[in-house]
Amino acid sequence: MQRFKQLALALLIASSSAAAVSPATVTKGVLTIGQEGTYPPFSYKDAQGNLTGFDVDIAKAVAAKLGLKPQFVLTEWSGILAGLQVDKYDVIINQVGITAERQKNIGFSAPYAFSSPQIIVRKTGGGAYQTLSDLKGKRVGVGLGSNFEQQLRAAGGINVVTYPGAPEYLADLAAGRLDAAYNDRLLVGYLIKSQNLPIKGAGIIGQPEPVGIALKKSNTSLKAAIDKALLQMKADGTYAKISRQWFGQDVSKP
Incomplete structure (x- = not known):
């Protein structure tokens, strides 16, 4: 299944449109996403109990570009990186800072936000x-x-x-x-x-730091597909719309 998934993602990267790839080709059309669900304004539940936030909207938009349905898996921050290593989810979209120490064990997309x-x-x-x-x-x-x-x-x-x-x-x-x-x-x-x-x-404190989508280092095909999706979101205005809704500014740049 993993080999099949990698092949499907490779086809996704080569495609001119993510939507052109059948959702059934990648884990039955689902992208599983690790989040806290208790970290406003990035990932939290509103008064009606619905998961919302900047990272939730980014995750949904990335999944849409990949032609996949987002499925959120809520996990406390203290165990969220460990959950990625045991395949509890495909990616983490939860303000994970890109650091040299973390890059030793996990992979990252291109930065999608900067903060301090x-x-x-x-x-x-x-x-x-x-x-x-x-x-x-x-x-x-x-x-x-x-x-x-x-x-x-x-x-x-x-x-x-x-x-x-x-x-x-x-x-x-x-x-x-x-x-x-x-x-x-x-x-x-x-x-x-x-x-x-x-x-x-x-x-x-300090200079603006990059935030990325975390995934397994070995999953290079998924990284390439996500990087492409982020570029498309920035080019078509999807990213700026989400960012300004939550922060009143585009936070994709230092």
């Missing part, structure tokens, strides 16, 4: 932390197994407190159980804009 880490504090009584050095000796909440956790630990001297997802540590931050939190600048901006949380952004 940001320190998050309470609106009232929060510290004016501008650098990671300012966080030394402070209790800082972060997602378990995330690139953000690695950055905090590498900085040294920070009391890193890990959580399964952003809602948990943002709640503890708002309640005063943490001095700060650390996450994506786009997430911070969205929360400040759309939700009544008593938090605000502080220092933005």
Whole structure:
């Protein structure tokens, strides 16, 4: 089946239109996608319980370009990369930063978004932390197994407190159980804009970082097909429409 799937994807790449390939040629027409489902505005459930978000819309658009039906598999962030290695899903579309360390074990599409880490504090009584050095000796909440956790630990001297997802540590931050939190600048901006949380952004750390669609390193045919789909989305305006809906800007460039 895997050999057949690779052949089908190779045909997909060669095709001038992804839709020209029968959906039945690739895993019965389904692209399985790993996501958290608890990470607004990227992947979360709305008031009606429907999965929504920027990464959800990107995933649906990529699947459409491939001529496949998207099937989402929700997994906590701490285990999401391991799930890819045991074929729990074909890809992860969940703001996975492209890092040298991750590239040793998993493959990535071309970047589809760029963002920067940001320190998050309470609106009232929060510290004016501008650098990671300012966080030394402070209790800082972060997602378990995330690139953000690695950055905090590498900085040294920070009391890193890990959580399964952003809602948990943002709640503890708002309640005063943490001095700060650390996450994506786009997430911070969205929360400040759309939700009544008593938090605000502080220092933005480093340069914009690339985010890609994660997949198995061996699945080069799928990578090529996805890269082609992303190029088509940018060329026909699909990507810009999705990006502006969620962030008011095109986040496909540094």
